[in-house]
């Protein structure tokens with residue numbers, strides 16, 4: 163099939179699977195590292211500025227949840243750093259000098275984030291309320307900076323620039339153009355907004371769930387209102403951004419665009435196919451919107467779009483990968499519009515008239531919106547990453563040449579699955595323990611020891 | 623510029639060794655603190671001592687990785703294709719350790735706490751062993767420049783075992799020294815004595831292993847051994863003096879300088895390794911200059927390291943000062 167020349171190296175499959183699995187895991191936690199603190203600070207602000215005790219309590223509890231999630235995010239990110247070398251030494255060896263730089267910048271931001279997150283989480287009682295509040299700001303800012311820099315690395319793989327190659331080696335680097343590559347702004351802002359979308363709807367969902375179970379006090383309403391507002395503000399921006407990106411991809415990454423549209427042949431008057439699969443040069447089972455793709459990419463039905471046939475055969479993605487990209491794109495867009503619908507519902511109906519008694523259907527929709535937004539996020543990344551194949555660095559390095567060549571990756575992949583499953587269970591249990599503790603009205607840490615000594619200590 | 627970046631990398635390794643090490647070492651004492659009832663005091667102490675700082679301490683590792691892969695990509699790929707087994711284990715160890723620590727903190731049942739605690743403690747011992755073994759393999763010149771060295775003997779060899787054992791012991795020593803200062807701050811005489819016994823024990827053990835290690839190096843990593851004596855001896859002298867000084871202060875119960883001296887003792891050993899290996903990055907086949915990325919990358923890394931010093935340095939000091947003054951209690955006000 164793909165690359166008829168030689169069979170794929172045996173490590174390619176496990177390396178890809180492991181990379182996809184561990185990245186797919188990390189990215190679920192990331193929105194909370196990036197955006198949760200901002201949401202918490204809003205509640206914290208209300209708490210101190212307006213003397214709102216419910217909001218303050220929410221902020222305090224959220225920061226405890228953030229502590230658990232942040233730990234998982236940090237360690238799963240550390241694994242990714244190792245994997246850059248363990249799975250893709252061919253990438254790092256050839257391009258580390260350029261591709262590595264955004265990661266080095268990211269290092270500064272993660273450092274600042276780790277430091278101030280600790281101060282914010284642990285500083286509630288012994289710092290003055292406003293000092294404490296402001297220690298959250300560096301967390302929010304470094305979350306933004308960190309996202310921009312990691313995604314700078316990713317966008318460089320999609321549109322590499324700023325390097326001079328000689329004899330297959332990088333001999334000079336223009337650091338500025340590596341970081342601010344062509345895809346940088348749109349990818350990084352799209353990811354940043356995605357973080358706010360996921361964290362907003364995700365946190366709101368928890369409180370919607372609680373309200374469905376009858377806990378409709380003010381505490382739960384604020385717990386719903388604050389994050390839902392954040393998500394509802396972010397989602398229209400995100401969709402606008404997505405539309406801009408799609409056109410940028412049309413211009414700059416025509417191969418990826420052909421996969422997104424599952425477009426076998428170059429042409430004009432290209433319909434926008436919703437769903438459907440490509441097989442043997444034909445799209446089946448799709449719902450076509452006439453001229454849709456041409457209109458969206460060039461605002462005119464006669465816009466010409468390059469199809470898969472324009473890609474040299476040796477580097478043309480096989481049908482099954484094209485289908486993955488195409489369907490993932492449709493799911494991202496579909497779920498995105500679902501979220502937009504929820505945001506409108508929220509804005510129109512609930513905000514004005516039913517602040518006291520949201521309808522059960524609205525709460526149900528909100529309860530699942532967190533999961534829906536995570537689906538958007540994951541499928542979006544699948545579009546970007548699988549859509550880049552067979553390249554790791556577009557035009558410069560094939561994935562098969564990037565992969566690890568020693569040893570055997572399968573056992574590590576198996577280990578990763580087992581360990582991450584364990585971590586997931588552990589995280590769920592830990593968050594449940596927090597909830598139970600709060601339900602019992604207890605907010606202090608329990609010292610370690612046998613259960614019978616675990617009676618909540620009274621706070622002086 | 624290459625030298626500057628290499629120095630930044632060395633500094634990162636030393637800081638990770640010291641702060642990450644102290645952090646890992648607490649796991650050793652957690653593991654051996656006894657059953658739920660007996661170990662309660664020490665475990666709580668450990669939890670309070672590293673709770674606010676462990677993530678920051680481990681970010682030094684990220685710093686080392688990014689500087690190595692951007693600044694010296696050939697060496698990075700060579701190490702990763704050769705010693706992928708211990709590095710893979712270490713990566714998993716880090717995941718298990720960090721998450722279990724965070725989970726234990728919030729779990730309520732003794733059984734859950736015990737499982738999380740065990741995972742935390744066991745991976746805290748395994749991970750530094752792996753890192754020590756990796757360093758040993760590099761120091762003994764077992765990583766070829768083109769990578770793909772022996773998958774097993776590159777990290778299971780006399781020098782690596784020495785490195786691994788020494789890493790675990792020094793982590794334990796640093797942790798005990800740091801914890802004893804924390805116990806002192808809380809005026810907890812019992813725990814202070816508990817940690818001091820361990821600091822002394824680990825220090826003596828590390829000293830003995832280090833002396834035996836010199837013979838190991840003589841046989842297994844002769845070039846390193848020769849250069850350690852020729853160029854690195856001041857570092858060794860500093861390390862020995864600082865180590866003994868710290869012990870004396872612990873016995874005399876003068877906690878003030880124990881931590882700085884302990885840090886110096888460990889930092890000097892790592893510096894000694896670097897001096898003895900200079901100018902080579904790997905074995906005697908890849909020098910720093912040969913392994914370096916293009917000049918523009920090195921300039922950028924130097925700027926980034928400078929920015930890190932300006933931004934991260936003061937923030938870290940702020941964090942440690944707050945932690946040291948007991949301002950980061952983790953409590954929330956009664957509601």
Ligand code: HDD
Pocket residue numbers: 320345348349350352353355356357359360400401403404405407408411418494495496497498499501535538539540541542543544545546547549
């Ligand atoms: C909450 C999540 C979310 C939502 C609602 C959307 N996206 Fe998205 N999308 C992502 C989350 C995301 C992402 C964070 O997963 C990606 C992967 C890489 C990136 O930069 O953002 C992405 C990538 C991505 C790409 C590929 C970019 C590339 O590979 O260079 C395109 C073309 C779009 N998006 C377009 C859209 C459109 C037209 C949307 C309209 C509804 C949309 N996205 C909603």
Ligand code: HEM
Pocket residue numbers: 188189191192193194195196231232233234235236237238239240241242243246272273275276305308309312313353677680681684
């Ligand atoms: C879109 C992609 C990514 C984003 C937005 C992102 C963002 C973040 C954020 C915000 C954190 C802070 C911790 C937390 O969230 O709990 C984090 C942790 C981390 N991430 Fe990611 N990440 C991404 C992908 C990656 C990749 C590809 C790598 C490495 C190759 C990586 C490496 C790390 C590391 C090393 C940490 C730990 C930092 C620490 O010690 O605190 N991340 N990531």
Ligand code: HEM
Pocket residue numbers: 178179181182185186189250253312313314315316540543544547548550551553554555561564
């Ligand atoms: C800044 C962030 C990221 C960086 C630097 C990054 C980097 C990489 C690299 C180096 C590979 C291996 C080479 C290749 O297959 O082309 C890869 C593959 C992959 N990544 Fe990413 N990644 C990032 C974010 C993500 C996220 C958040 C996901 C979420 C699901 C993801 C999903 C995948 C998948 C599915 C593959 C396998 C593609 C295939 O081989 O078919 N990536 N990524």
